[in-house]
Amino acid sequence: MDGRSGLLPRESFQVPLNFIEQMQPVLDAPEEDVWFDAVARLAGTWGFDRVLLAILPRPGMRLEDAFVRTNYASSWRQTYIDEGFAYIDPTVSHCASRSAPLLWSPGLFSTKPQKSMYEEAQAHGLRAGVTLPIHGPHQEAGMLCFVSDANPTEGFTNQVNHSLPDLALLRDLVLDTSQRHLSAHAQALIPKLTPRERECLKWTALGKSTWEISHILGCSEAVVNFHMKNIRAKFGVNSRRAAAVIATQLGLIDPG
Numbered sequence: 001m002d003g004r005s006g007l008l009p010r011e012s013f014q015v016p017l018n019f020i021e022q023m024q025p026v027l028d029a030p031e032e033d034v035w036f037d038a039v040a041r042l043a044g045t046w047g048f049d050r051v052l053l054a055i056l057p058r059p060g061m062r063l064e065d066a067f068v069r070t071n072y073a074s075s076w077r078q079t080y081i082d083e084g085f086a087y088i089d090p091t092v093s094h095c096a097s098r099s100a101p102l103l104w105s106p107g108l109f110s111t112k113p114q115k116s117m118y119e120e121a122q123a124h125g126l127r128a129g130v131t132l133p134i135h136g137p138h139q140e141a142g143m144l145c146f147v148s149d150a151n152p153t154e155g156f157t158n159q160v161n162h163s164l165p166d167l168a169l170l171r172d173l174v175l176d177t178s179q180r181h182l183s184a185h186a187q188a189l190i191p192k193l194t195p196r197e198r199e200c201l202k203w204t205a206l207g208k209s210t211w212e213i214s215h216i217l218g219c220s221e222a223v224v225n226f227h228m229k230n231i232r233a234k235f236g237v238n239s240r241r242a243a244a245v246i247a248t249q250l251g252l253i254d255p256g
Helices: 019-028 032-045 074-082 090-097 112-123 154-177 179-189 195-205 210-217 221-235 240-249
Strands: 050-056 067-070 128-135 141-148
Touching: 019 032, 019 154, 032 050, 032 154, 067 179, 074 112, 090 128, 090 141, 128 154, 141 154, 154 179, 195 210, 195 221, 195 240, 210 221, 221 240
Parallel strands: none
Antiparallel strands: 050 067, 050 141, 128 141
């Protein structure tokens, strides 16, 4: 069985009459923990005992900085992070460029590293699942995964086919109701720059060289390079130009 996307014909997507009532706990949740618990409980009523939500609030963010909420086993999450599985996970690469749901299957994990990752996941109760990509109106990107410890058989595929309309609607609702949580997460990740670092970045954005910046600021080139090294580390990038672009996007500097 191969991984498949676009599982359902158009006529199967019908909004259940009690949809709003089902989703009300997600809409009403006052706090982040309560909100995600409501999502997980709702997924449980459709036969999925594990849920993962991962969203990058803005373009250019590292995968490691994603907003992640899940009821996966903590041991699996730590292994996933330590081994850098996000960079080989086929569900992640699918969601980066596709919008259709992706049904998990053994055939989806085709390379040796992916097979090893899938075997490890199975040991933590993650055997079968469906991943719904997230592409938000403010350039958010991510995924919502619904997972079961059941074997990925035809019966599981039928279960997904039956539940997918609800899952897709829940995905959209989760994105809408996540905005305040994403905002707080993104703000916490914004690098804290010193006034001199802001000046260095501003002049970098205007195309000035290290020598020119040193004369503008009245300091040595070594001092400018010291600030630039710290700036690159704070933004997690390899070039000052990349840092300047990100800083401009975040409103940290105004190159004018």
